Amino acid sequence: MEYHGGTYDVIVVGAGHAGCEAGLAAARIGAKTLMITLNLDMVAFMPCNPSIGGPAKGIVVREIDALGGEMAKNIDKTYIQMRMLNTGKGPAVRALRAQADKFLYQHEMKKTLENEENLTLLQGKVERLIVEDGVCKGVITHTGAHYYAKAVVITTGTFLRGEIIIGDIKYSSGPNNQQPSIKLSEHLEELGFELVRFKTGTPPRVNSRSIDYSKTEIQPGDEVPRAFSYETTEYITDQLPCWLTYTTEATHRMIDENLHLSPMYSGMIKGTGPRYCPSIEDKIVRFHDKPRHQIFLEPEGRNTEEVYVQGLSTSLPEHIQRQILATIPGLERAQLMRAGYAIEYDAVVPTQLWPTLETKIVKHLYTAGQINGTSGYEEAAGQGLIAGINAARKALGKEELILSRSDAYIGVLIDDLVTKGTNEPYRLLTSRAEYRLLLRHDNADLRLTDIGYKIGLISDARYEKFLAKKAAIEKEKKRLQTFIIKPTPQVQEVIRKAGGSELKDGIRAADLLRRPEMTYEHIQLLAPAEEDIPADVIEQVEIQIKYEGYIEKSLQQVERLKKMENKKIPEDIDYDAITGLATEARQKLKQVRPLSIAQASRISGVNPADISILLVYLEQGRIARVSNE
Amino acid sequence: MEFDTIAAISTPMGEGAIAIVRLSGEKAIPIADRIFKGVGGKQLKEVPSHTIHYGHIIDPANGQTIEEVMVSVMKAPKTFTREDVVEINCHGGLMSVNRVLQLVLTNGARLAEPGEFTKRAFLNGRIDLSQAEAVIDLIRAKTDRAMHVALSQMEGRLSKMIRHLRQTILETLAHVEVNIDYPEYDDVEEMTHQLLREKATYVREQIERLLQTAQQGKILREGLATAIIGRPNVGKSSLLNNLVHENKAIVTDIPGTTRDVIEEYVNVRGVPLKLIDTAGIRETEDIVERIGVERSKQMVKAADLILLVLNYNEPLTEEDEQLFAAVEGKEVIVIVNKTDLPQKIEMERVRELAAGRPVITTSLLEEKGIDELEEAIARLFFTGGVEAGDLTYVSNSRHIALLHQAKQAIEEAITGIEAGVPIDIVQIDLTRSWELLGEIIGDTVHESLIDQLFSQFCLGK
């Protein structure tokens, strides 16, 4: 039965990690928002690892928080353990990772959605979009309801024509046996979108009571309280440990012998899988010499005995999975609760998007999350946030937001997607960022709170606190830059104990802090501050002073790039009218339609000569104006 | 990037007997000041615009005098590019021009891309709109040509070495990265400062070695090796003198006297030539008679281009025919000289022997046919007939400048390691060095690091 279901500013399709951020951001900015999802019991569901954060990804979670998103707050309320990773390395690569109580995570997120003003949460299946004259005007559900809006965000994850594969069994399904989304996929093709087929997989789950933990190593959380959100003040103290075990020779033999049963090798799986998440059979084949692989046992929550077997992602037949489990110390008698599986799905080729995540083919339509060829909760959430912000701003007639590569990992992620596309499910890695010393875990607030505030996702109270922190950092830096430490016997004693060489003369506190063996604690002894300085301010002062030279170098690079970023390419440029462009470059430019010279120069296949020609062409307009005067 | 200071050798045709290193951009004058010592010690930044100054180019690294020069200073906006422009006029031949260029590049300028001065002139509104298309063609044509030349050069030892160094750095980077992105993998060995230092030191040493060979070997031997062969008295030395004279050569050596082989560097319509002639042996004609062909054969072997000279005024000899046989498979231009005298040579037979290769008639005495000859040389080079066996000067200086920068980056990495800076930060300089080396061989794709990561280590859930 076709009927009019209602009119909104923004409609978000899907309530996964991308959808939740998109819906909340849009509603909080002031757009009347409708969220439609297949199953309300599966909001913010984690189909794989019950874990949030890690290198690069953890920094994205901090960025989401600084921009006023929800993921950080939600995991802070629901973790079972947290650890800071890479503490032995430099500040640029420190990253937080949490194990989530995945059920609690869903409940908390659902509660937040339900309580959000401006947000309507609805169960339903979107099958078509309402598109008029190339502009998206709304959606139509399987029940025939027509919902209208000024902008629509699609965040359907791995559901598009999803197919689950276990051994020689293959069936149409969304993740974890949820219903797939077939009609929507077909409709996107009808609209002219190019789709690709990707694949990912998940390991088996076992019952904790059947694990012999005595054969494994314990992996506890950090004792220091940690949090993702800059606003979190309460910490969960009773953390649950994870456990570490290893594959054995018997495991590898078992896999070798049954490789012919793997759909990966029988040719049944055609989608491209991610290299960074290989299945166990992949690992054994590609790294045949490695005697053992790590297996982490991760509890899925506090109120369940289900344990996630990290490292054992596989699509081998169920009975082989049982035999493999039995070869692993601690899991000899493990009771299989869910078999591992691979899933194939459609994704939108992301070069069909503008950096705002609006599609080029249909205006006012945005896509975010795994549908754009990424993988991972954090990648999805980051995109969801940006798409939600931009959809709302579009609906409210405001200018859209694009984060640059030097602003945030989220900027790197989106720029990579829309500029280079991807041949495999895309995951963020720290090595994808050229300015990672600038994109740190600790300074996400300094980078992005201003933007979050301007957009309207950061409260006045929070912003004032932020400004106070910034002022305190500057004040303390200034103090250390002017405070002279004299070579008194006590001073020499402190320096000697720290393993440094004694002072010959007075030295500015900041300069002493730059010595590798010196920490702020030492400096505090030698140049005590008059007032108490909060730990987060100290952290900034220490990092900013200690790594000033390197930070400066990165900033110079950014400055150079900015010039190119500022050279805008008009959207209506006609690449066919530009003589001299190489054929490949012309094709790529027509496809990606970069918004700036900097973005153009990042497209593979566009070389410096093409950029020069483009520049000359762009300058023609300017010069014409000059000579007309 | 667009408006940094650029530099290149420019020897505009018919514009004087000197080679010019031209700088354009904001830092043109400060860079020139860094390496220029004027008489009376005056600073270029203080002189009025559009003035010329005499002095010396000094390497600030070691105080060595490189070259005696005239420097013109032209301040924006009344210059070709509408930026500050400095032109360093060198008298000392191609080699010393090159040294000056290198010095400019190591002191903060970037080597201009082909057509870049013109492009800037255009971008800064100096050239009018109607020339836009021409500029585009220029950029395209010159870049492609430069790329082609660069690529053919890169087949050699240098490119192999650079690829090897990049791979070494890349593996190290991947190792650092894997420690960062997958900290929970306890079976990947932690990249230590010690290990990193070893790798970085190795790379630095190798770059230093490359720089040495570049300075001793490549620079000295640059230019297209061009042999002038022919029987005695056909006009070989005259040809050489003519080419040198016509091009107001950047010549340091005085031809003649006692040496066996004379080498001259000339720039013929943008093509750098190293001309080789057996002029010095002329005094003892009879010796030449005996060893002429033998010697010619040797010269032919080493040459990229051969100018085979015949005498219009004499019938072809057995010896002439032997010379044609000796240049089989080489790039050859046949020159039939002395057309001012009566014809005794059988031109049809000459064309037959030339087998499609250009035949130019000249009278060196009356300076006729030289334009045609130069045209033929330029055409051969720019249509890709001649493979430059040695590096041309432009690319060479570019390589050297990049090697210097790569070395500097790796030295900064080593300093960081020694100061105990965390590895993931030292890695910034390591990456920079890897990128700079990549620019030499035209390969800077960042993606390869990620590929390396996943092929070198076993990772995943």
Ligand SMILES: Cc1cc2nc3c(=O)[nH]c(=O)nc-3n(C[C@H](O)[C@H](O)[C@H](O)COP(=O)(O)OP(=O)(O)OC[C@H]3O[C@@H](n4cnc5c(N)ncnc54)[C@H](O)[C@@H]3O)c2cc1C
């Ligand atoms: C088997 C498996 C293994 C994975 N392994 C990993 C891993 O190892 N590491 C990793 O980082 N990531 C992994 N992922 C990916 C990770 O789960 C996703 O990247 C992330 O959940 C994507 O978030 P999303 O919001 O884009 O989509 P999802 O979280 O999938 O959410 C999609 C939402 O859209 C809704 N929806 C779908 N179709 C419709 C429709 N037609 N109408 C209305 N609503 C609809 C769904 O109900 C759901 O709420 C895995 C995913 C799966 C399925």
Ligand SMILES: Nc1nc2c(ncn2[C@@H]2O[C@H](COP(=O)(O)OP(=O)(O)O)[C@@H](O)[C@H]2O)c(=O)[nH]1
């Ligand atoms: N008439 C005439 N004489 C020439 C011409 N070119 C060179 N000669 C003369 O030929 C003689 C030999 O010339 P040279 O260059 O020494 O010949 P080489 O032995 O081949 O090096 C000299 O006396 C020149 O002046 C020419 O074009 N016409």
Ligand SMILES: [Mg+2]
């Ligand atoms: Mg002679």
